[in-house]
Amino acid sequence: MSNQSPPDVSCCPSLTERRMPAEAATVLAPAFKALGDPVRLQLMSMIASAESGEICVCDLTPAFDLTGPTISHHLRTLREAGLVDAERRGTWVYYRARPAILRQLAALLTAAPAPDA
Amino acid sequence: MSNQSPPDVSCCPSLTERRMPAEAATVLAPAFKALGDPVRLQLMSMIASAESGEICVCDLTPAFDLTGPTISHHLRTLREAGLVDAERRGTWVYYRARPAILRQLAALLTAAPAPDA
Numbered sequence A, B: 001m002s003n004q005s006p007p008d009v010s011c012c013p014s015l016t017e018r019r020m021p022a023e024a025a026t027v028l029a030p031a032f033k034a035l036g037d038p039v040r041l042q043l044m045s046m047i048a049s050a051e052s053g054e055i056c057v058c059d060l061t062p063a064f065d066l067t068g069p070t071i072s073h074h075l076r077t078l079r080e081a082g083l084v085d086a087e088r089r090g091t092w093v094y095y096r097a098r099p100a101i102l103r104q105l106a107a108l109l110t111a112a113p114a115p116d117a
Helices: A022-035 A038-048 A055-064 A069-078 A097-109 B022-035 B038-048 B055-065 B069-079 B101-110
Strands: A084-089 A094-095 B084-089 B094-099
Touching: A022 A038, A022 A069, A022 A097, A022 B022, A022 B038, A022 B101, A038 A055, A038 A069, A038 A094, A038 B022, A055 A069, A069 A094, A084 B084, A097 B101, B022 B038, B022 B069, B022 B101, B038 B055, B038 B069, B038 B094, B055 B069, B055 B094, B069 B084, B069 B094
Parallel strands: none
Antiparallel strands: A084 A094, B084 B094
């Protein structure tokens, strides 16, 4: 199972610093869009807070009143946005968060220090 | 011109801490969704980085190769998501960022400290 390369957002200062270049916005918007759904936000929190660092799809699906294919669709969206990695082992797929991309999104939303700080 | 109340996200720990409750996810997802578009991300960065703390729609629209109504639609989406405030003064509408909601989204994406930290 191939995983998406994480977006290269090392380029991008805080939103409060200056206008984001169009190219950076095109790279970053899909990650925010992927988080812009209540089920995906909950899935992302379950994956990112998994005690062992990963969680089986077999533990994610029963936590929602949704079909397996619907959960799989949401998980694929998170994976294609570079927010999670997926690994098939035997019957099940295991998901783990990509902390670097979460940190980069957080940095983007964090106010830049004042110029004289 | 009325502005939306900002989402109350003071409730919500980091995504890495525990599963996000469905109610919190429903409140927060629209803010991420609003940022999930390249033009809106650029608009948000122009508003959040405005030197005087606010920026006129008359300075936003010419920065894009898009019609005025399209820019207005994107700005309304940012406003309805609680990310910006808008104020009409005379002919023009002026936009300013809501730093609190940006801080709260950033906190959500920031890893919680380890329990023994």
